[in-house]
Amino acid sequence: xxxxxxxxxxxxxxxxxxxxxxxxxxxxxxxxxxxxxxxxxxxxxxxxxxxxxxxxxxxxxxxxxxxxxxxxxxxxxxxxxxxxxxxxxxxxxxxxxxxxxxxxxxxxxxxxxxxxxxxxxxxxxxxxxxxxxxxxxxxxxxxxxxxxxxxxxxxxxxxxxxxxxxxxxxxxxxxxxxxxxxxxxxxxxxxxxxxxxxxxxxxxxxxxxxxxxxxxxxxxxxxxxxxxxxxxx
Numbered sequence: 553x554x555x556x557x558x559x560x561x562x563x564x565x566x567x568x569x570x571x572x573x574x575x576x577x578x579x580x581x582x583x584x585x586x587x588x589x590x591x592x593x594x595x596x597x598x599x600x601x602x603x604x605x606x607x608x609x610x611x612x613x614x615x616x617x618x619x620x621x622x623x624x625x626x627x628x629x630x631x632x633x634x635x636x637x638x639x640x641x642x643x644x645x646x647x648x649x650x651x652x653x654x655x656x657x658x659x660x661x662x663x664x665x666x667x668x669x670x671x672x673x674x675x676x677x678x679x680x681x682x683x684x685x686x687x688x689x690x691x692x693x694x695x696x697x698x699x700x701x702x703x704x705x706x707x708x709x710x711x712x713x714x715x716x717x718x719x720x721x722x723x724x725x726x727x728x729x730x731x732x733x734x735x736x737x738x739x740x741x742x743x744x745x746x747x748x749x750x751x752x753x754x755x756x757x758x759x760x761x762x763x764x765x766x767x768x769x770x771x772x773x774x775x776x777x778x779x780x781x782x783x784x785x
Contacts, residue, residue, distance in 0.1 A: 557634055560612035561641035567604040567616030568642045572649025572747045574600035576668025580657050594729035602722020609706055614718060617741040618642050619765035623699040623773030627781070629707050646747025654751050666754035670737025670745050670761055678734055684760060687736045691764025692771075694728040695740045699772035708781055740765055 578596030582589040605614035613630075615621045621638040624630050630638075650667050662668075672682040682690075701724045705711045725740065732738035739745045745761035748754070 555611055557637050560634070561637045563608040563612040563614075564616060564638050564641040565645040565648070567601070567608055567612075567614060568645025568743045568747070569649040569652070570600050570604050571597065571616055571741070571744060572646050572668075573652050575744065576650065576748050577653050577656075579665055579668040580653065580662050583661070590730060590733050593733060594726045597729055598722040598724075598726030600722075601725050602718040605706070605718025605721050607718075609718065612638070613702075613706055614721070615702070616642060616645070616743070617698070617765075617769075618743055619695050619741060619769035620699050620702050622766055623703070623769035624707060625773070626770050627703065627707070627773035627777030629773075629777070642743040643746050646743035647750050648747070650747035650751035653748075662752070666752040667748035669748040669752055669754045670739040671754075672737075672757055672760065673735045682735050684757060687757065687760040688764040688767070690732050690736050691739065691760060692768035694732045694736075694738055695765040695768030696772045697728060697768075698724050698740050699769040700776060703772060703776040703781070708776070710782065736760065736764075740768075742766075 575593070575597035578593050579589075582592055601614075601616060604616065608614050613624070615624065615638055618639045621630070621635050621642070625632065625635045653667055654662060672684075672687045673680075675681050698721070701720055703711075705716065705720045728740055729738040737745075739761045742762050742765055745758070749758065
């Protein structure tokens with residue numbers, strides 16, 4: 553039996569909420585955005601999405617990410633109406649997760665890190681400043697990997713989701729953060745930026761976290777849908 557759109561929206565809200573509360577929360581718990589805590593932060597994000605995808609993918613597909621939803625839309629795997637439901641739920645989930653973090657942590661703890669809002673790397677942490685163009689490129693490539701794996705494991709009927717659950721999706725987020733975390737925060741997800749940014753009121757280079765992920769997801773969705781996804785006969 554088909555799952556009602558509102559149930560799918562609730563699933564997407566929960567997944568996005570979990571990503572922010574656990575992922576951004578790990579940054580606040582570690583008290584750092586430096587590379588010294590990169591593995592902790594990468595695992596927190598990856599495991600959060602991995603377990604939620606395993607729990608909820610059979611309900612909504614386990615996107616939890618407006619960029620992944622856009623990739624599925626251009627790949628003709630869901631309707632515009634359902635995509636709108638997903639986008640609203642994902643962004644609200646991001647804000648909800650950030651509000652929960654602001655309620656848990658004292659302002660003196662989260663304000664220096666803007667509630668874990670992704671930001672471009674600077675010379676203070678990297679030895680060089682990451683530019684706007686570089687940031688968009690990094691986010692696009694990292695999101696391409698994520699959306700491509702979601703297609704291959706979760707959307708493709710012949711994919712491996714039943715065998716590996718959300719493991720592959722969670723690992724993709726983990727490896728993306730291990731590479732791109734110090735460069736852009738490796739958001740790969742406008743909701744991951746949106747929630748903390750709205751609550752912390754921190755909007756530096758905001759367009760990087762929309763343009764990059766959307767480009768990467770569109771390319772992944774079009775490529776997988778037109779090259780690898782078998783058409784019904």
